[in-house]
Amino acid sequence: MSTNLDTEQNEGESKPSRAGAARLSLYLRCLEGWLRDGSEKVSSKQIAETLGLSDAQIRRDLTCLGNLGQPGVGYAIPNLIRAIRQALGLNRTWIAVLVGVGNLGRALLRYRGFHQQGFRIAALFDSDPTIVGKTFEGLTVHPLENLKEVVRTSNAELGLLTVPGEPAQAVAEQLAEAGIRGILNFAPTLLRLPKSVRLVNVDLTIQLEQLAYQVQLSSDN
Amino acid sequence: MSTNLDTEQNEGESKPSRAGAARLSLYLRCLEGWLRDGSEKVSSKQIAETLGLSDAQIRRDLTCLGNLGQPGVGYAIPNLIRAIRQALGLNRTWIAVLVGVGNLGRALLRYRGFHQQGFRIAALFDSDPTIVGKTFEGLTVHPLENLKEVVRTSNAELGLLTVPGEPAQAVAEQLAEAGIRGILNFAPTLLRLPKSVRLVNVDLTIQLEQLAYQVQLSSDN
Numbered sequence A, B: 001m002s003t004n005l006d007t008e009q010n011e012g013e014s015k016p017s018r019a020g021a022a023r024l025s026l027y028l029r030c031l032e033g034w035l036r037d038g039s040e041k042v043s044s045k046q047i048a049e050t051l052g053l054s055d056a057q058i059r060r061d062l063t064c065l066g067n068l069g070q071p072g073v074g075y076a077i078p079n080l081i082r083a084i085r086q087a088l089g090l091n092r093t094w095i096a097v098l099v100g101v102g103n104l105g106r107a108l109l110r111y112r113g114f115h116q117q118g119f120r121i122a123a124l125f126d127s128d129p130t131i132v133g134k135t136f137e138g139l140t141v142h143p144l145e146n147l148k149e150v151v152r153t154s155n156a157e158l159g160l161l162t163v164p165g166e167p168a169q170a171v172a173e174q175l176a177e178a179g180i181r182g183i184l185n186f187a188p189t190l191l192r193l194p195k196s197v198r199l200v201n202v203d204l205t206i207q208l209e210q211l212a213y214q215v216q217l218s219s220d221n
Helices: A018-036 A044-051 A055-063 A077-088 A103-109 A112-116 A144-154 A165-177 A204-220 B018-036 B044-051 B055-063 B077-088 B103-109 B112-116 B144-154 B165-177 B204-220
Strands: A074-076 A094-099 A119-125 A139-142 A158-161 A182-185 A198-201 B074-076 B094-099 B119-125 B139-142 B158-161 B182-185 B198-201
Touching: A018 A044, A018 A055, A018 A077, A018 B204, A044 A055, A044 A074, A074 A077, A077 B204, A094 A103, A094 A144, A094 A165, A094 B204, A103 A119, A103 B103, A112 A119, A112 B204, A119 A144, A119 B204, A139 A144, A144 A165, A158 A165, A158 B204, A165 A182, A182 B204, A198 B204, A204 B018, A204 B077, A204 B112, A204 B119, A204 B158, A204 B182, A204 B198, B018 B044, B018 B055, B018 B077, B044 B055, B044 B074, B074 B077, B094 B103, B094 B144, B094 B165, B103 B119, B112 B119, B119 B144, B139 B144, B144 B165, B158 B165, B165 B182
Parallel strands: A094 A119, A094 A158, A119 A139, A158 A182, A182 A198, B094 B119, B094 B158, B119 B139, B158 B182, B182 B198
Antiparallel strands: none
C-alpha cells in the first residue's frame, strides 16, 4: 500500500516518476550546496542522512541515471549534478511569463534560485492599469491583451500565475490559449486546464497546515 | 517499492502519515470550495476525479477519520470538513511570527488562505534598520533582538522564514531558541535544527523544476 501523493506509474525504466523527479530536485539542491562548499565526492548514505530518506531509496533513484557510482568511493558530485539536470530537463533554458505583479510576483521575479537553475522570466503581465507600463527588474508590465503576441515572440513555455483566486481560472485559460505548456499556480484555486497544459500548484496554506500538523503530532507523542 | 517522498511510517491507526496529512489538506481545499458553491454531499469518486487520485486511496484516507460515509449517499461535506480539520489540528488558532519583511514576507502577510484556516501572523521581524518600525497590515516590524520577548508574550508557536539564504540558518536558530516549535522555511537553504523544532521547506525552484520536467515529459511522449 503506497502512501505517495502521486499515484502515477513510471512509464519507462529511464523516466523517473513524479515523486522520483521531486526527489531528484532535492538531491540536486544538496549536491550543488556541497559542490559550492568544495566537496567532490558523496555517498548515497550522506545524501540519505541529509534528507532523512533511506539509503536504498537514494541508490534506486540514482541507478536510474546510469552507472555513476563507484563502490567504496561514492559518486563524483559534478557528474551526478550533470546527470540529474539532464534527467529533469534542466540542461537548457526555460522561458517563463509571469502574470500578476503584486508582492508575490515581485518576490518571484527576484528569486535567485529560478535564474540559477536556468529559468528566465521574459515578460510580466497584469490587469491593473496602474501597474501596466511600470518596470520591475528591467521588465515592463504588459496588459493581458498582449499575452498571445508576447508568448509567441519570446518563445515562453511556462507561466507563473500569481493573481488572486477569482481571476486565476480565466487567466490560466488565456495562458493555455496563448500556447503556454506548463503553469506554476500560486492562486488558491483548483484550475481546470486542457490536458496538453501541465500544472503544478503551490498552495502555501497546505504547507503551513502540514507544519501545524507536525507540531501537533510532536506535542502528542 | 514505494516511491513516496515521505518514508515515515504511520505510528498509530488514527494518525495520518505525512503524505496522508498532505492529501487531507488537499481534500479540505476541495471540500471547502464545494461547500462555498452550495454542495452538501460528495462521493470519494468525485474527490478522486478532481484530484487525479484513486478512489480507493481517498476511501482509505477518509476511513481513518471515522465512520463518516453513508453507502450510496457519500459524505456530508460539513462533517468531512470538521473531521479533517480536527485530524490536522486546525480546530484551533495557530499563532505565527514572520521574519523577513521583503516582497515575499509582505505577500504572505496578505495571503488570505492563512487566516481562513486559523493561522494568525502576530508579529513581524527584520534585520534591516530601514524596515524596522514600519507598519504592514497593522503590524509594526520589530528588530530581531526582540524575538524572544515577542514570541513569549504573543504565544507564537510557528515561524515563517522569508529571509535570503545566507542569514536563514542563524535566524532559524534564533527562532528555535525563542521557543518557536515549527518553521515554514522559504529560504533556499537546508536548515539544521534541534529535533524539537519541526521544519517544512517551501523550495519554489523545486516546484518550477517539477513543472519543467512534466512539460518535457509531455513533449517526449
